[in-house]
Amino acid sequence: MTNAHVQEIYDLHSRLGFRLTRLSNLMKARLDKILAPHGLSRLSWCALTGIGLQDITTPSQLADHLGITRQAVSRLLLQMRKNGLVEQSFDTSDGRARRLALSTYGNEKLALCHPLVDENQQYFAAKISQSELHQFNQTIDALLDGETARLDEV
Secondary structure (H helix, E strand, O other), X not given: OXXXXXXXXXXXXXXXXXXXXXXXXXXXXXXXHHHHHHOOOHHHHHHHHHHHHOOOOOHHHHHHHHOOOHHHHHHHHHHHHHOOOEEEEEOOOOOOOEEEEEOHHHHHHHHHXXXXXXXXXXXXXXXXXXXXXXXXXXXXXHHHOOOOOOOOOO
């Protein structure tokens, strides 16, 4: 097989992984730009919404929700506590278990940034029809089905 033939067969820009990574990176970069002036990262935003909107109350639940390791969530929570976003207490029924809650400042950041994050979602969603978006989400669900790997980026 000649090099020219291999080049014809392998087109990086048509590869699913390349295209999804490019889209993901563009969406992440745009979101980072929106959140940075508010002192938040994408991951801290996701933790804020998990704790503040989805009743996640323990570090292990948060790790599962975010798809990251327990160690990574510990580092994230340490930073979020230092930034005054999250409060952590011990469960009264089990002194070893930790309970998470947003601080007043964390709730303020959640309320302030929620419309900004929604706008970022709408920016990309508006590029396709509602039925295409629905199909795209179903396709992503099918590709993620059975995948259990954790994301270790913090």
